[in-house]
Amino acid sequence: MRISDSMIASSLIAQLGKASTRLFQLQEQVASGLAFRTPSENPAGSVRAASLRSSIAELSRYRANTDDARGRLSLTEIPLASIIESLREARVAALSLSNTGGGNEALADKVHQISEQIVRDINFASEGRYLFGGYKSLTPPVVENVAGVPPYLYQGDRGDVSFQLSRGISIVGNLDAAEVLNLDGAAAPAVDDTLETLRQLEVALRAGDQEGVEAGLVVLEQHFDRVVSLRGGIGARIQHVELAAGRLEDVVLTLRTLLSETQDIDITQAVTELRGQEVTYQAAAAAASALHRASLLDYFI
């Protein structure tokens, strides 16, 4: 093949161009840590990466939901524990009467205060929202009944505040005042609501009505058992949420690893390749300059 000077020049330029393009790509990859930065560099990979990023965003949201759910459940647990304590105190008060006999104003007053404490607990609000009123979170779940009997009325809606833990799977993050205090009479066997029971107990204590107190104690026991089991349920839900949180973290971690495998470069390989490419570039330059140096002009005329 006949070799002309313009051939040497243009092939030198082409080769150096090729080598420096590759060198530039590798340097960019090493500097950014990404194997590709735009969809055009790797259309399939970039779609996979976008879909992984989308999944990570979704699952991270679910992970954040578990925090919200746990917060809500833990907040619910505090007044619930206090109500259990109140009910226990009410039982002690009622039992004190059956031992002494006769009316006892002090014990009756105590039960009255306990009843008020329970109302305060059930009307507990956090960040301006009432926890035990279902969706009616801006109005107190329980208000005093002007008619007197039952002493308090429920004004919530038993709405389930649920938190999504993964696609289509939710957990209820609240308890309702109606459920806790049997305000809508849904408990089986059918009994009065807790606050009505306490009112009757208070009346019986004031009157020294031994039989009334004993009947009240039986019902109180049922209320106590129900609230305790509800609290247990909350504990179980918290545990469930924590398990879900742990699992979600694992999944997100796996997805991040996958994303990294999809879009990140293997730094060792890239740096090795970079070195190799540098050598190629220098070799191309050296070979070309050797070819350029050789000229007949050095030998005659």
Next chain:
Amino acid sequence: MSGLFGIINIGLSALLAHRHSLEVRSHNLANVDTPGYSRQEALLGTNPALPPAGTAEALIGGQFGSGVDVVGVRRARESFLGLQARICGGSLGQWSSTASALREVESILAPSPGNDISSMLDQFWNSWETVANHPEDVGLRYVLLETATTLGDTFRDYVERLQSISLTIDTGIETRVQEVNGLTAQIAEYNRQITVALAEQRAPNDLYDSRDMLLDRLAELTGAMPVNSEQGQLIVYLDGRPVIQGGSAHQLSVTAAGIVTSYDDAEVQITSGEISGLLEARDVAIPGYLNELDLIAGTVVTEINALHQSGFGLDDVTGRDFFVAGTAAADIAVDPAITADVRAIASAAAIASPGDGSVALQIANLRSTPVLAGRTINEVAQTLLALVGNDISTCHHGIEAQQFALDQIHRQQQSISGVSIDEELTYLSLSQRAYQAAARIITTADEMLVVIIERMGVR
């Protein structure tokens, strides 16, 4: 036999021929770097031989040579390679111009990983879910409003910038059409000069070179191929209509209907070259992306509004839109009622239920609902990015293949037409020696004449 004067004549013919040859070599050396220059060669040929003295000239042939002459100056060129180069150049121009327009699109739609419409949508869904978890929290509703506004702004910005790319492409097409008109006018002028030169029995090699360069550029722009390229009466067709006919050129102009030729005022379909690449990007690729954007934005608006209308805001009003009703990415915007008061965002499924976030949750769950023919909104958004990426990478593959072919062809062309300094130097010194020898012939003949005149003459 011609005698001593004949020898002087032979020497003279050699002097002239080799000087001419030296001229051609010098021209080659001078143009070693000139783009488009084809190496030239002085073709030497012997003069007709003379018959022996005293023989009738009518008798066949001569025996005694009468020196050398330059019979022509040849241009080293393979016209087949020129054709190949123009075909590749046309394709290369087409791929490159599409690619550069689409790379701009890509830089808008996916400036960096994780900074694209799919990620924007993810943030948007997450904001809805946050509101679903804390429906009473007005602060979080502001966050949602902010995300929704940004989403709308982004869609509108995308549309605006894609449209402005289309406008830039318009300018690019206009400029290139002007360039084509300039080229065709120049080529027609060269055609006239070449016709004249050929009529005068001259070899217009340098004119051929210049015209070839212009034809290469014309092919790069339009893919137009010349017919009968070595003659003065060169014709170039574009979409079956002549743009150059020998010495006359027909102008192209850009009108609303397309590119029109002055030949018969009909529209010319340009199917190769840079202009075709730009047309492709402007008329096929970018409208396609805009359609996809409209599809995504329109679905977001319709689906969210349908759910939002069923819900109740914190102000217990229902039946309101979240986005201003519309189907295009260019006019997506949050409803003014929502912007005015974020409490209007409908998160509850029933009236007077501030703690109910179920409608907001339904909206958040649109992220995983296949609402677009079995695909989710996010999947369609990701497909759009893949579409842009694929289009560009197809162009890049085309560029690479054509560039490779073109490099090969150029290499062959340069191998044939390129100037080699070493080669020229060798011939240069050969011609120099030949010139010296010719001079010596004349001196020798002259000395011989001196012998005859001075020694044999009458004293």
